[in-house]
Amino acid sequence: MKHLTNRTLAVIVALLATIALALTVISLPTPQAYAVDGSDGTAQTDGADATPTAGPVPNIIISNFTYGGDSVAAGANFNLDFTFQNMGQVAVTNMVITVDGGESFAIAGGTNTFYVDALWAGYAMTQTVPMQALSSAKSGAQPVTVSFKYEYVDANVRSSSQSDIKISVPISQPDRFEVNDPVMPEQSFAGEETTITLDYVNKGKGDISNVEATMEGEGFDATMKTQYVGNVASGTTGSIGYAFTPQAAGELDAKLKVTYEDSDGQSKTKEFPVKLTVSDPMPVDDGTAVDPNMEVDANQGLPWWVWAVVVVLAITVIVVLVVLVRRKRKKKAQSDIDEEWDDWSAANSSSDAGKDDGSTASGSANTEVIEPAAHKS
Known part of the structure; x- marks a missing residue:
């Protein structure tokens, strides 16, 4: 037992010695950086001339x-x-x-x-x-x-x-995508296609993307209930047309929806409820319908006022022709009278000239001057 105790003490002493040695090594001063002399390659050991190593640049x-x-x-x-x-x-x-x-x-x-x-x-x-x-x-x-x-x-x-x-x-950017109120049709008939229009404008400085238009409701047929409009650039205007066909006459209730993403990528929706009065379909005119208020000639099948217009036109033409013929005849008669007058005037002028010459000649040849007789006292 005593022998074991001595051995244990020896081990403890050895361990303590090892620890002391390790502490001694750790406590030694840090080796200095030495500059190498370029002439003979020997190291300079002077501590005053040693250059410390700089650390990393602070970031x-x-x-x-x-x-x-x-x-x-x-x-x-x-x-x-x-x-x-x-x-x-x-x-x-x-x-x-x-x-x-x-x-x-x-x-x-x-x-x-x-x-x-x-x-x-x-x-x-x-x-x-x-x-x-x-x-x-x-x-x-x-x-x-x-x-x-x-x-x-x-x-x-x-x-x-x-x-x-x-x-x-x-x-x-603020959302300035504006959609106007729907433009409704003046009339709509059952079974006939009609259109509702929405006008839009992007007044914002950012683009609008993924614009879709949808018409929701019952009582109508539409080939495209959802339309993809696409992207709308800043300052762009346009319109969206909803084409549909009402199925029956009466009141038609529907809802127009426009969905889009603003400049921040946020999804937004604008809704417009609409109410439309649908009338019965118009009767088809096949050409055989007769207006009861129109009088038709039994033989010719023409209205009476057509014949009245024809008669007035005929009378007008006849009157115009008579007036033109009378004017022409009158003008011709006046021309004949003028020609006869000219011939008569020329003949009278020649006769008067002959008479004047004869009278003058006979007067100068046969005239005798008689002097008055002297008065006897």
Whole structure:
């Protein structure tokens, strides 16, 4: 028993000695880095000339950010809060932070540059930036760039570094897809196809996608109760026509539905209840129907007023012909009278001329002048 006790003591002593040796090795100073002399290849062991090894460059990251909700409405103000952290092993100093909203965001009352004196290794800070989503921004996730410029001291050497980090903020354009009230037909008859029209316009800045039009109800037949319109770009107008055939006369109740996805991908529906009065079908005219208010000639089958018009036209033609004939005859008679008058005038002129010449000649030949007798006293 005594022998076993001595052996146990020996083992314990040996273990203690091993532990002491291990502690001694661990407590030795860390070996210094030696510079090699390029002339003879010998190592310089002077501790004053040894160069310490620099650690890794400290990185700054954004560990978290918020913007107030699921998305930011175009034209709205919001606060961008982001938390940045020093992931390095040394402190950073003289830090300048710059926030750039690009083409979609602007700073709302303030500056986009911030200064941080120092940020120790492993520490984090939060910065709030008031911003505004521009009304002209596109829908969807838009980038915001956060830049960090800073300095740090490692191995007794001051250095500088920079990191640019992009985060995304979703923007939603307001839903301005408008559908006008249905344009109803003036009349509708059972068994005849008719159409109800819906006019639409996309006044928003974002596109509308997957537009479908559906007509629901009973008492009508339609070849396409659901129509796929497709995508509607910003500023686009158009119309949707529902063609259907009422089955019977009476009141027809239906519902028009237009479903689509807005610029944020949210599904929306617009509904329009309609009520239509359907009349009995129009009788088919096969050409044998006779209007009881119309008088028809038994022999000719023509209305009386047609014959009256024919008689008036005939009388008019006869009167015109008589007037033209009489005018022509009168004109011809007047022409004959004028010719006879001209002949008679010419004959009388010749006769008068002969008589004047004879009278003058005989007078000058036979005339005798008788002087008066003297008066006797």
